[in-house]
Amino acid sequence: MKIKEVREIIRGAEYIRNSPLGIMWFRGESTELNGVEISKKELFLRDGLRGGVFAAMIPNGDIYEMTSSGIKLQLQVDEAVGYPKIGELPHFYIMNKWDEATGDHVYRYIQNGEVLWTRSYPYRLIEQFGNYALLWGTLGGPKEGGCQLIELATGAVLWELDHPGACVSQVYPYEDKVVIVWFREIENKSTNRVLCVEVPSGTVLWENDAARKYQKYGNDKLVFFYSSLWEDGYERGDNHQLAELDVRTGAFQMYKFPGYNTSTYVTTVYKDYLFYGTLNYYFYVGAIDLRTHEMLPEVKIDYTPGNLN
Structure with missing residues (x-):
């Protein structure tokens, strides 16, 4: 293979992202898809939502479904309930709202408009694996090296991992396992760690210290x-x-x-x-x-x- 040419320089574009429909970016105060304006709003892709290609207003807001012909409102966000993180619209989705009083994050599982469960966890990020989801990510604090696998049907915690002295940096989901990267290097001291964990059993399949932003x-x-x-x-x-x-x-x-x-x-x-x-x-x-x-x-x-x- 040989790179034949650079076909186009996108001038003035920011936050350029690939999507299943093409290349999406901000320019000025609008969002463009493949060079065509699709919204006067600044939108960003929401990869955790399935059932279509979805984008949300910045910083958090209503969810729009993107098609080759434009966008349409799919889910109107209620700030009191939280913001959608994962799910398959329009059937089910998980909402996340930060509780300022406790510092925890309140998750709600909503199916066909009904709230099936509400639970609090210390983590702000979530990744789905079929009927399960991994929670991780804090802004510092004692839980920054931890993560939890939950069952989506009930919200129950199936297992929890912790690596003190490092923070969870990246999570790479696969059908029946997850690769979790912990990263911290201070001067010549490293607490880097990489685990591959079976889902849902929690069995560690392999481990090394080759942490990278893969x-x-x-x-x-x-x-x-x-x-x-x-x-x-x-x-x-x-x-x-x-x-x-x-x-x-x-x-x-x-x-x-x-x-x-x-x-x-x-x-x-x-x-x-x-x-x-x-x-x-x-x-x-x-x-x-x-x-x-x-x-x-x-x-x-x-x-x-x-x-x-």
Whole structure:
């Protein structure tokens, strides 16, 4: 494969995201999908909601279903009840509202308009696994290293994990398991940890300390690419890494590209390639073939240096 060209520079766009319908971004005070304005509001994707492609007003607000022809209101949010986090609209969804008095988060399971249960948990983030969900994420405090698996039908906690001295950084859900990444590095001390846990049993399938801000590749790999010119400078070079984690076994592999030394600012995985943006006086777009771990020739982005408009 060869990157043929950079087809378009989206000027003035912010918060660019891929969606099943195409590329979505903010420009000015409106939201565009594939370059066509779909809303005068600033919307962001809600990946936790199934049954369609959904977006919500910023910072939290009513839920809209996105289609190729535009958007329509799907769920009107009641701030007193909370904001929808996961579910399959319009049949069921989970609401989350922060309780300022206790510091906990109040979750409500709503099905066909009826509240089936209401429970409080210390965590603000939630990820669904079929009939279960993992809760994690605090803004500091003693619970920042913890997470809980709950049963959606009842809200009951099935198991809880904790790793004091680190915080849950990323969660990667799979059909019958979850990979949880704990991360903290202070000077030369690390409390990084990665666990693969079976759902719903809670059995730890494997464990290592190869914590990274991974991205999913296929059904059984996590990948991460990082390069920084500024840390080591031109004269030392090779300050980069392509990391690959096998979700089935926990096997971890690092790949190097001798002589490569520049700074990457954004990466995304598409099909069998990891694309990245890089800066070495000029901006470039590059790609790595994740099947062969080969770095492809980078393509220069044509712009006037110093002009980011």
